[in-house]
């Protein structure tokens with residue numbers, strides 16, 4: 001009998017992991033909107049996650065916050081809770097729950113690929129693994145992020161007068177793209193959509209090298225020429241982006257692996273960069289954690305379940 005149920009609820013301490021609605025006690029894996037909701041009474045998370053939640057939802061977005069450091073083991077009514085880096089975005093964490101000698105690890109969103117804008121993923125051994133499966137199909141094999149980022153630089157070289165408007169989520173992906181561009185030696189200012197400014201400033205305060213970035217505003221939007229501009233995917237086709245002249249539209253996402261998706265969304269420059277584990281990372285992590293039971297959530301459950309069973313590991317979808 002597990003002490004964590006299928007809603008990621010821990011009955012004995014009345015706490016949820018990443019609850020979708022306001023609750024009394026929430027353990028939050030990271031600050032993306034589908035995991036971190038506002039208005040909980042008590043939030044337990046890493047310092048970065050709490051700070052980013054406050055930036056996005058306001059200082060009082062929960063009644064009480066408790067910061068827990070990576071690796072710090074806290075005890076609540078018979079359960080030990082420890083957070084470990086998930087490598088997904090800044091502050092992201094896996095949650096390890098221990099009761100007596102039994103361990104349950106909830107990965108949250110994670111990736112094992114190196115990312116200079118996030119703490120490095122840490123492997124944790126466990127009895128039961130609750131894994132995400134966003135890219136849980138063998139067709140998903142993410143290429144090297146640095147090679148994908150070169151596509152932007154190369155396109156800019158061949159069309160130096162075109163603006164390169166790249167869709168990227170405001171939290172995590174945008175900062176990672178900027179960091180990768182800097183790694184490739186691109187030292188010019190990078191223009192960003194207004195929704196990214198506060199998050200960028202926070203990453204900068206954590207000594208993450210983003211170089212010079214400028215917010216796009218009504219004074220500069222009409223005069224941009226040959227620039228790299230980052231905007232959330234939702235802004236690519238709206239009135240805001242129509243004001244940017246002579247542009248090539250790109251998108252940085254793991255889903256750009258699916259050519260049909262890029263085509264549907266009229267993306268001329270698909271950049272395959274994901275903050276989620278691909279098939280190889282998912283299956284390797286399952287083996288490396290030595291889990292005897294795997295619960296699969298957030299994505300493509302069936303294929304991963306089949307793979308686990310073929311490898312002698314008990315597996316089921318978390319929300320069948």
Ligand SMILES: [Zn+2]
Nearest residue numbers: 030032088109
């Ligand atoms: Zn996420």
